[in-house]
Amino acid sequence: MSGVEQELQNQRGEIDSLMNQLRELDIDSLKESIKQEIFEQDHPIGSPYFTGSVSDNPNDKYPGSSWERLDSNTYIVAAGDGLNALQQVGSNTKSFSIDWLHNHPQNPHVHENYNRTSNFSSTGNQYGGRMGTAGDNSGTITATAPTTATNQSAGTQQSNKTINVQPNSVALYVWIRTA
16 A cells, blocks of 8 residues: 555545544534534623513523523612622612701781882982983882782601602613622
8 A cells, every 4th residue: 555545545534534523423412512612602691681571581581691680679779880780779769858958938027019119310319329420310109019918938748758750761671790
């Protein structure tokens, strides 16, 4: 057998060996392995999963992984300086106490009926100022204000009330991968 024939026989042996390995290869297992690798790249631990359906559970959809659903009414905020990823902050309600408001009482008082008549001239007088710059601009002005009363106060009726600070939003089910 020549050197070329020996080389061809060796290559045939290698090809036969590879063909046997391919026959023994479990294609389904290989597919699952590739799918799992892609899943790990797309959904690392700590990543969120958003869905609009309560029945869409990533624990069922992705066997072998673990997911925890965020509590309802939990808002998502971008992490950054002073706020770590997956850190829980805030509250869904806030009570304001009267101590948060500055003191601004409107004590009861009355504005009495007020009439004032003034005569003005170019030189001015005790009731008014200059009406013009040339000549005498005599005239009479009468101002009248009605009697009014007020008794306004912030008082304690404004304390211990809650307000809604919910921004415009859309509700989704949110899951976080834990394992």
